Amino acid sequence: MTRDPRPIAMSDQPAEKTEKAERRQFRAIKGTRDILPPDSALWNWFEQSAREVFESYNFRDIRTPIFEETSLFARSIGEDTDVVGKEMYTFTVLEQGIDDLRRAQDTIVSYPSPWNSPEHYEVFCRFVERFIEQFRNARSKGLLPKDQFNRLMFENLERDFAEFEGPGSGPTQQLIESVQNHADVIEIGTYLALRPEATASVCRAYIEHGMQTLPGNQKLYYAGPMFRRERPQKGRYRQFYQVGAEVLGPSDAPAIDAEVLEMLLTLFNRVGLANIKLYVNSIGCKECRPKYVELLRAELRKVKDQLKEDSQRRIETNPLRVLDSKLPEEQAIIEKLPRVSEHLCDACREHFSKLKDELALRGVGYEENWRLVRGLDYYTRTTFEVTAAGLGSQNAVCGGGRYDGLVELLGGPAGIKGIGFAIGTDRAILSIQESGKLPKLPGLAVFVAWMGAKAYAPAVAIAKKLRARGLAVELPPEELKFRKSLGLADKLGARYALIIGEDEAASGTFTLKRLADGQQDKLDESALIARVESELRGPNAR
Ligand code: ATP
Ligand code: MG
Numbered sequence: 001m002t003r004d005p006r007p008i009a010m011s012d013q014p015a016e017k018t019e020k021a022e023r024r025q026f027r028a029i030k031g032t033r034d035i036l037p038p039d040s041a042l043w044n045w046f047e048q049s050a051r052e053v054f055e056s057y058n059f060r061d062i063r064t065p066i067f068e069e070t071s072l073f074a075r076s077i078g079e080d081t082d083v084v085g086k087e088m089y090t091f092t093v094l095e096q097g098i099d100d101l102r103r104a105q106d107t108i109v110s111y112p113s114p115w116n117s118p119e120h121y122e123v124f125c126r127f128v129e130r131f132i133e134q135f136r137n138a139r140s141k142g143l144l145p146k147d148q149f150n151r152l153m154f155e156n157l158e159r160d161f162a163e164f165e166g167p168g169s170g171p172t173q174q175l176i177e178s179v180q181n182h183a184d185v186i187e188i189g190t191y192l193a194l195r196p197e198a199t200a201s202v203c204r205a206y207i208e209h210g211m212q213t214l215p216g217n218q219k220l221y222y223a224g225p226m227f228r229r230e231r232p233q234k235g236r237y238r239q240f241y242q243v244g245a246e247v248l249g250p251s252d253a254p255a256i257d258a259e260v261l262e263m264l265l266t267l268f269n270r271v272g273l274a275n276i277k278l279y280v281n282s283i284g285c286k287e288c289r290p291k292y293v294e295l296l297r298a299e300l301r302k303v304k305d306q307l308k309e310d311s312q313r314r315i316e317t318n319p320l321r322v323l324d325s326k327l328p329e330e331q332a333i334i335e336k337l338p339r340v341s342e343h344l345c346d347a348c349r350e351h352f353s354k355l356k357d358e359l360a361l362r363g364v365g366y367e368e369n370w371r372l373v374r375g376l377d378y379y380t381r382t383t384f385e386v387t388a389a390g391l392g393s394q395n396a397v398c399g400g401g402r403y404d405g406l407v408e409l410l411g412g413p414a415g416i417k418g419i420g421f422a423i424g425t426d427r428a429i430l431s432i433q434e435s436g437k438l439p440k441l442p443g444l445a446v447f448v449a450w451m452g453a454k455a456y457a458p459a460v461a462i463a464k465k466l467r468a469r470g471l472a473v474e475l476p477p478e479e480l481k482f483r484k485s486l487g488l489a490d491k492l493g494a495r496y497a498l499i500i501g502e503d504e505a506a507s508g509t510f511t512l513k514r515l516a517d518g519q520q521d522k523l524d525e526s527a528l529i530a531r532v533e534s535e536l537r538g539p540n541a542r
Contacts, residue, residue, distance in 0.1 A: 031230070031238025041441050042429055043241075046271055047223050050243045050423070053267040054221040057259065059245050062220040064201035070191040076200040076406055078377025080317050083196045087228040092189035095143040101188055104131040108183040121167035128161050128179060135186075145190045157182035194227035199378075199403065199420055200410070202246045207412035217249030217256070223425070235394030235427045244400075246420035252404060254351055257382045257419055258358030264386065264398060264421060265364055273397065273428060274435040275389035279369040280359075281340070282352035283320070285380050286405060288345035293319055295338055303333050323371040326393075339370045351381055378403040382419065390434030391427055398423040445471040445536055446496045447489035451482055455500040462498065462510065462525065469533065490515055496532065 028034055035043055051061070070090050077084050094102060107127050135154060138144050160175045160182065195201055202220055205211075211218050223243040230236055245263070247256050261278065268276050284292060300307070300315040300322060307315075307330055311322045323334060344352065359366055366384075374383045383401035391397070400421025407416040432438065446466055450459035456479075463475040474492060476485065482501075489497040499511035510528050513520045514535075523531060 029238070031232040033237065033239075038441075038443075039429075042432070042438065043425065045439055045441055046425060046429060046432075047243060049271050050221070050223065050267055053263060053270060054245055057219070057263045059219040059221040059263075062202060062205065062222050063224075064198060064205050064222065065195075066225070067192045067194050068201055068204065070193040072200050072204055072410070073193055073196060076203065076376075076378050076410060077197070081376055083228060083376065087230055088196055089194040089227050089229060090191060091193075092191055094189045095138075097141070098134075098138045098143050098188060101131070101134040101138050104134055105183050105186065105188060109180055111180065118167045121172075124176065125161075125164065128157075128183075131183065132158060132161070138188075145187055147187060149185075150187050153182045153186050157186070196228045197226055197376075197422060198222050198224070198242065198244055199246060199406070199418075199422070202420070203248070203407050203410050203412065203418065206248050206416075207407060207410060211248070212250075212413050212416055217247050217251060219245070219247050221245040226422075233394070235391050235424075235430055237426060241425035242422040243425055244420060244422035246418060248407065248416060248418045250415055250417065252351070252381075252402070252417040252419075254354040254358050254382075257355050257402065258362055258364065260400070260419055260421065261359060261366070261384065262362045262364050264400075264423075267423075268386065268388075268397075268428075271428070271432060272435070272437050272439070273388045273431055274437070276397070277387045278364070278366040278384060279372050279387070280355070280366045280382065280384045281369055281372040282344060282348055282355075282381050283340055283373055283379060283383055283401075284344050284348045288343060288348055289340075289380070292338070292340050292343040295343065296320065296322075299337055306330075306333055318377075320373040323373050334371070340373075341368075341370055348381055355382060374399060374401055378406045378409070380404045384421070386423075388428070388431040390431045394427060396424070397427045397431060442472065442536070444474055444492050444494040446473045446498050446532065447485075447492060447494035448473060448475045448500065449480070449482070449485035449489060449497045450476070450500045451479060451485070452502040452505065453479075454502050454505040458505050458508075459500050462500070462528075465525075465529065466532065469529065471532065471536065486513075495536065498528070 070088070073088060074084050079085065104127060108124075108131055111124055111127065135144075144150065157179050160178045163171075163175055165172045202222065206218060221244065224241065225239050226242050227239055229238055232238060245260065247260060261280075265276070265278065283289060297315055297319045300311075300319055304312055304315060307322070308325075308327055311325055311327075311330060314321045322330075323337070325331075325334060341352075369385075372383050372385055373379075374385070379401040381402045381404065384399070385396050386398040387395040388397045389395075398421055400419070402417070402419040404417045406418055408414050446463075448459045448463050450456055459475060463473045466473045474489075474494065476488070480488065486497055494515060497513045497515060499513060501511075504510055504522075509522050509524055511520060511522050512528055512531060521531070
């Protein structure tokens with residue numbers, strides 16, 4: 001990965017001056033967006049539905065940080081993938097208190113020639129001494145990234161510096177350059193990335209907290225924003241949202257895969273996603289996949305001339321990804337390639353066939369798709385994807401699969417298996433909106449139309465009581481004229497206007513008006529509460 005030359009300074013920017021000069025409006029950054037009411041209610045409902053379904057399968061919430069070390073993602077997702085290669089938001093953060101070290105590093109690296117002047121030489125040596133001292137100091141305080149490469153480069157720098165022979169000497173000239181080069185590659189800041197997905201973070205947390213010692217498999221779910229620097233378009237954003245689930249533990253029983261898929265479809269049915277299709281495949285394990293990949297590569301080389309640039313490159317870097325190609329002119333060629341299902345080892349073939357039995361047992365409908373390889377490196381055996389209607393070419397609402405070696409790859413215990421998926425919440429919501437089948441969500445229940453100073457105290461009191469029963473109540477902060485009050489109740493979409501005038505205040509009653517049909521009743525407090533609750537919560541509630 002390339003080094004980020006400009007670390008983020010955590011100090012305040014002199015922003016005031018420029019802002020005064022240019023009072024411009026701010027807009028959300030390209031590829032990000034605001035989710036406003038009433039849409040936000042749909043989002044909450046979707047995420048809440050996911051929580052309820054997942055918890056009914058005994059999955060529990062895990063919350064991991066939004067940023068992690070860049071190398072966590074590079075190592076798990078794979079350096080050669082689009083996500084890591086070009087889509088990650090990375091930045092470098094300097095710990096507080098090492099600004100001087102950074103300055104000393106910059107000075108050494110950019111120290112100008114000529115070298116033969118004794119003054120130049122003396123000054124340079126002083127800078128190197130200062131750098132060495134500050135580096136040691138920062139390291140002992142734990143302010144530097146713990147990195148093998150860094151340690152080595154620092155040792156080399158010290159060794160070269162110890163051999164300096166004075167100004168004007170030939171050997172020193174070379175040593176100086178070597179010191180500069182070593183100083184240049186020493187990492188002072190920590191490389192961080194906004195998470196492009198959460199599986200790597202969940203595995204990191206699993207390992208860090210020794211969760212393998214907990215009883216049974218760990219069944220975890222999450223919901224939150226992810227970040228990828230892609231070209232924004234319909235269903236594709238730079239900050240997008242996922243809800244996902246992972247099962248981590250010693251077992252890789254096909255019933256786990258099947259349960260995960262059953263749970264997924266249960267959720268999609270519950271939220272009413274239209275035309276969903278589940279595609280399933282097995283891409284083998286570390287025993288059989290490499291052999292298949294070699295075979296695929298050999299076959300692809302034979303037809304290289306007929307493929308476009310991206311696929312030509314992938315023949316060498318990641319031949320499985322060629323199967324992902326959507327280019328019409330490549331389809332006929334791809335159809336003739338050897339299929340992974342014909343090259344699975346016995347164990348993988350049996351796992352896949354048991355998975356299919358399990359899906360049948362659970363009534364989970366699916367289609368086999370031998371070309372479903374998925375974009376991330378860590379998948380083994382089961383892979384799957386769900387598509388839905390109304391999304392154009394970005395029609396995948398969920399992707400997932402098994403990743404049996406990932407925990408070990410990230411430095412965790414051997415033999416821990418994993419499977420999981422991530423649902424693209426933006427796309428799921430979009431599909432539901434496009435289908436027009438929106439759920440009926442509870443809106444504003446009661447608008448308290450109070451008039452006259454004497455009505456205010458009873459209005460405040462009844463609003464509080466209704467709210468305590470979980471009803472949404474709007475209480476105007478200032479007195480409104482009767483017509484205006486009812487007009488506003490209507491515009492806000494309230495179910496009822498609760499009219500409290502001086503009469504009602506005097507008699508301790510309320511006039512409840514149902515806005516849909518204008519029906520109006522005079523009720524005392526307990527009758528009012530009973531009425532509102534039974535209509536909003538009872539069998540005829542919307
Ligand atoms: P795609 O092929 O559409 O780029 P992907 O394979 O990169 O998807 P995954 O990493 O498997 O996607 O993420 C799972 C789900 O997250 C996708 O099926 C999709 O619904 C959603 N998703 C991925 N990237 C984005 C994005 N940039 N904007 C919105 N949703 C996204
Ligand atoms: Mg993608």
